[in-house]
Amino acid sequence: MARKTPGLNTSSMADISFLLLAFFLMVSDIKTDKGIARVLPPIPKENAEKPEIHQRNIFTVLVNADDRILTTTTTGGLEPCSIDQLKDRVKKFLNSNRGENPLLPELEPTDIEGLGRINVSKGVISLQCHNSTSYDKYFQVQNELTAAITELRNELSSNRFGRSNYMDLPNVKENNLRKAVEKAVPMAISEAKPSNMGGTN
Amino acid sequence: MGSMSDIIFMLLFFFMVITSMRENTLVATNVPMGTEVAKLDDPSNSCTVYIGIPEDKQKFGSNPRIQVNDQLSKKDDIIPFIEMQRSQHSRLMEDGSNAADQLTTIIKSDKTVPMGLINEVKQELRQAGALRIFYNAAEDAKRKQQQQ
Numbered sequence: 322m323a324r325k326t327p328g329l330n331t332s333s334m335a336d337i338s339f340l341l342l343a344f345f346l347m348v349s350d351i352k353t354d355k356g357i358a359r360v361l362p363p364i365p366k367e368n369a370e371k372p373e374i375h376q377r378n379i380f381t382v383l384v385n386a387d388d389r390i391l392t393t394t395t396t397g398g399l400e401p402c403s404i405d406q407l408k409d410r411v412k413k414f415l416n417s418n419r420g421e422n423p424l425l426p427e428l429e430p431t432d433i434e435g436l437g438r439i440n441v442s443k444g445v446i447s448l449q450c451h452n453s454t455s456y457d458k459y460f461q462v463q464n465e466l467t468a469a470i471t472e473l474r475n476e477l478s479s480n481r482f483g484r485s486n487y488m489d490l491p492n493v494k495e496n497n498l499r500k501a502v503e504k505a506v507p508m509a510i511s512e513a514k515p516s517n518m519g520g521t522n
Numbered sequence: 523m524g525s526m527s528d529i530i531f532m533l534l535f536f537f538m539v540i541t542s543m544r545e546n547t548l549v550a551t552n553v554p555m556g557t558e559v560a561k562l563d564d565p566s567n568s569c570t571v572y573i574g575i576p577e578d579k580q581k582f583g584s585n586p587r588i589q590v591n592d593q594l595s596k597k598d599d600i601i602p603f604i605e606m607q608r609s610q611h612s613r614l615m616e617d618g619s620n621a622a623d624q625l626t627t628i629i630k631s632d633k634t635v636p637m638g639l640i641n642e643v644k645q646e647l648r649q650a651g652a653l654r655i656f657y658n659a660a661e662d663a664k665r666k667q668q669q670q
């Protein structure tokens with residue numbers, strides 16, 4: 322004799338799931354993490370020799386306690402620089418698509434897979450800031466430095482591969498053109514330990 | 523009525539899947555704005571250090587502080603924090619390396635924080651060997667448009 326199974330009362334189901342839904346709506350935080358990635362230098366080993374860098378290969382960017390920027394001139398002095406000028410100065414310094422010039426960094430012909438033999442600038446940006454420099458200004462400087470390097474990479478990519486954005490280049494193991502461009506225009510930023518220079522406090 | 527609960531269940535599952543629990547922040551972090559910001563490569567393999575002025579000024583004062591692990595911390599707490607994060611993120615990657623070596627530390631700091639404090643944090647991260655960092659920022663769409 323077959324017995325009828327009693328129906329399950331599901332009318333509260335919707336209420337319960339509504340409650341759960343409301344809970345997840347409240348606690349959820351859709352991650353929109355954007356920002357600028359950097360790699361810190363490792364702690365140098367003791368008695369490690371400091372690599373010697375020629376003066377002409379260093380472009381110093383100084384941010385003082387009042388959030389003002391100073392950059393090196395071609396003659397080795399320092400001059401004030403606004404945040405809008407910074408990108409062009411850095412680009413001029415790091416550009417490797419040029420002839421030999423004693424006032425600009427050395428160029429080193431390097432073999433890079435995918436690009437062939439290409440001049441790579443030995444220039445390094447030395448970023449120094451004061452302990453009271455605001456994080457905002459520091460970030461804006463980092464932003465401009467990134468912009469300069471990205472533009473140089475994009476120029477190289479558009480000259481060689483006809484892509485105006487190097488991030489569009491193939492990025493697979495066998496044919497990593499993006500990495501090749503990144504090698505040809507390296508992210509050469511060095512950060513000295515901040516001192517108390519450029520301010521009274 | 524039956525389809526109603528089905529639809530709500532679907533929504534529920536959707537939110538459960540995309541959700542990552544909102545972090546409990548004790549400090550106000552009004553991050554800077556930039557034009558060159560990009561997404562983090564591997565958001566799941568990251569941890570966050572918050573730096574900012576405490577929300578509860580009466581209790582914690584109005585000087586910028588570091589927050590890790592849902593509590594205000596000193597800079598000495600950063601190395602143990604990184605060690606803990608490393609053990610949590612430890613897993614073997616496709617190419618045989620350990621994911622914990624690729625751990626990115628997101629620095630979510632308020633605009634007004636002086637660089638002295640940020641550099642102390644960076645120095646601690648160097649000591650801990652957590653060299654990949656990520657300055658969290660908002661995208662300045664307006665300025666980006668003007669430049670183009």
